[in-house]
Amino acid sequence: MEGNLFTAVLFATVVAGTPLILTALGLLVNERAGVLNLGAEGMMAVGAVAAFATAHHSGSPWLGVLAGLVAGAAMALVFGFLAITLQANQVASGLALAICGVGLAAFVGKPYESLALPAVPPIRLPFIADIPLLGEALYNQQALVYASWALFWAVLYFLYRSRAGLVLRAVGESPAAAHAIGHPVVLIRYLAVAFGGAMAGVGGAFLSVFYTPMWVEGMVAGRGWIALALVVFATWRPLRVMLGAYLFGGVMVSQLFVQGAGLQIDFPSQFLSSLPYLATIVVLVAISRNPATIRLNSPLSLGKPYRPDA
Amino acid sequence: MLRLEARPQASRLMTWLSPLLAAVLTLAAGGVLFALLGKDPAEGLRLFLIAPLKDLYGLSELLLKATPLMLCATGLAIGFRANIWNIGAEGQFMLGAVGATGIALWAGESESALVLPGMLLGGALAGAAWAAIPAWLKTRFNANEILVSLMLVYVAQLLVSWLVFGPWKDPQGFNFPQTVMFADAALLPVLVDGTRLHLGLLFALAALVAAYVFMYRSHAGFRMRVAGEAPDAARYAGFSARRTIWTGLLCGGAAAGLAGMAEVAGPMGQLTDKLSLGYGFAAIIVAFVGRLHPLGIFLASLLMALLYIGGEQVQQYMNLPNSIALVFQGLLLFFLLGADVFIRYRLRFGSEAAGA
Numbered sequence: 039m040e041g042n043l044f045t046a047v048l049f050a051t052v053v054a055g056t057p058l059i060l061t062a063l064g065l066l067v068n069e070r071a072g073v074l075n076l077g078a079e080g081m082m083a084v085g086a087v088a089a090f091a092t093a094h095h096s097g098s099p100w101l102g103v104l105a106g107l108v109a110g111a112a113m114a115l116v117f118g119f120l121a122i123t124l125q126a127n128q129v130a131s132g133l134a135l136a137i138c139g140v141g142l143a144a145f146v147g148k149p150y151e152s153l154a155l156p157a158v159p160p161i162r163l164p165f166i167a168d169i170p171l172l173g174e175a176l177y178n179q180q181a182l183v184y185a186s187w188a189l190f191w192a193v194l195y196f197l198y199r200s201r202a203g204l205v206l207r208a209v210g211e212s213p214a215a216a217h218a219i220g221h222p223v224v225l226i227r228y229l230a231v232a233f234g235g236a237m238a239g240v241g242g243a244f245l246s247v248f249y250t251p252m253w254v255e256g257m258v259a260g261r262g263w264i265a266l267a268l269v270v271f272a273t274w275r276p277l278r279v280m281l282g283a284y285l286f287g288g289v290m291v292s293q294l295f296v297q298g299a300g301l302q303i304d305f306p307s308q309f310l311s312s313l314p315y316l317a318t319i320v321v322l323v324a325i326s327r328n329p330a331t332i333r334l335n336s337p338l339s340l341g342k343p344y345r346p347d348a
Numbered sequence: 349m350l351r352l353e354a355r356p357q358a359s360r361l362m363t364w365l366s367p368l369l370a371a372v373l374t375l376a377a378g379g380v381l382f383a384l385l386g387k388d389p390a391e392g393l394r395l396f397l398i399a400p401l402k403d404l405y406g407l408s409e410l411l412l413k414a415t416p417l418m419l420c421a422t423g424l425a426i427g428f429r430a431n432i433w434n435i436g437a438e439g440q441f442m443l444g445a446v447g448a449t450g451i452a453l454w455a456g457e458s459e460s461a462l463v464l465p466g467m468l469l470g471g472a473l474a475g476a477a478w479a480a481i482p483a484w485l486k487t488r489f490n491a492n493e494i495l496v497s498l499m500l501v502y503v504a505q506l507l508v509s510w511l512v513f514g515p516w517k518d519p520q521g522f523n524f525p526q527t528v529m530f531a532d533a534a535l536l537p538v539l540v541d542g543t544r545l546h547l548g549l550l551f552a553l554a555a556l557v558a559a560y561v562f563m564y565r566s567h568a569g570f571r572m573r574v575a576g577e578a579p580d581a582a583r584y585a586g587f588s589a590r591r592t593i594w595t596g597l598l599c600g601g602a603a604a605g606l607a608g609m610a611e612v613a614g615p616m617g618q619l620t621d622k623l624s625l626g627y628g629f630a631a632i633i634v635a636f637v638g639r640l641h642p643l644g645i646f647l648a649s650l651l652m653a654l655l656y657i658g659g660e661q662v663q664q665y666m667n668l669p670n671s672i673a674l675v676f677q678g679l680l681l682f683f684l685l686g687a688d689v690f691i692r693y694r695l696r697f698g699s700e701a702a703g704a
Contacts, residue, residue, distance in 0.1 A: 125689070
């Protein structure tokens, strides 16, 4: 592979992995509090539409990102009301959110389908962007790419180095014990769910405002579901989420690899497009083969409703 | 002050009232939505609920749309009963259409009476085979069937797209992504002259009856229900979890495959890349709103079909995107899940102490 092609592939991989990182890290925090929200696809779609519409009307991509964040969190709170307060089945409530979100996004987004936003120029970091091969790929990126790295460090610090993170993990492992020593389980779960929704909304905003500055129905294309699979694949650990997200980002831009390797084989484009979905199945199988891996790593109360008695 | 008090046991009455409550709330929310969009709510609801039913043709279209929903939801409900979350009916539906189309294209201009039964079998088997992938990965590798079956929806969509853009494309089709129109022997007969309502409706009704017999009158169905309601009891009784998973997914896949077959051999008459209107996903809602019971699924699929047709009406007469139907469908499921709280709790007035 030539040098500038290597840079191009790495650049595209990082870009493609970014919405997955944003969404999956949010879901990871969400699930660490013991709540399984399968609605990521819907939250990303609503976030993408809200961000696009806001950026279009205000002219500011950043207001767009903010709108995506708020819209994602709002959707998540609807789920939270069902799953936490009313203790509805979390799987069913999450599916409802996924279906409803995708439908709502299609409905609201219809008038915006033929529009495009101006491309947002990347931010070139001084000095390190000049590193050969890597610099252009890693340090001449959209601000949200850098934000996804900051989010990674923040989540890492929060979960493993802060008291609040310890409490959140306790709520996910044993809500009854956390409640008994006086932690507000319900409030913490609501906050975790809202955070997961907000990050999925930002992930959606990245797609519609930065990645391909437009909105098309179905443009989230299963990324929400892939992010959910990533959290399992990463056995609920942030570093593995990052690695997994870039792995999937690489799979998503696989047509670049094919060109890069100089392959002249005429693949049907549908075959390459199906690779991320097939790869998701393969990694799920790989990580689930040993039941102990999942059992030991998943938050103990994941998916189980909890209602404080008093 | 209002508060929720746990019922001593789940309310059977509320189990069936909750979908009605959800339907009423969805309509109310729909009226509010129309008002917010600056449209007349009464006119919007009339287009959604009354206009589609005003004549025989409207009724036939309702049953036509309800057919794939009924079939997919019936199959899904068998799995859902046992906590097998197959959410990939959309993909199994597409594979059923692909299997049936393969046989129709192979038979070509043949006028044999075996073409339709062959397509039926091909559709059901192809749908079941697609569902067998998550079943095998779940039983053999413990892979989550929700994510696997969902991923296969995208793969199925791409497979259909490859077929109709590539090897199966109609050479005389002006490059449209579609196959040739099927020969008459590969089309399901129409039930009522002058409408598009076809034999597939009878498949769906037969599937509902078969599902009822299976779930409530057979030992295998009993095992499925126990596995869902009391997993520990099922394990203790020695019911095979593996068999439950296979049964749940294969039933769902075969029924969805049959629905896909009925769609290409019925109203479409060919395979195109705009095959499904999301029937496989809507069927999840139908299964829940229908309380996973065949009778409930029958009624719920009529309601959901009404929402589909209402969406088209609103698009035509009010100039709103027909995806408003998706919003209504999603709202229906949300309200149902919310209303279900009354199955386990009742509303009480007054404070906690006064009630205790």
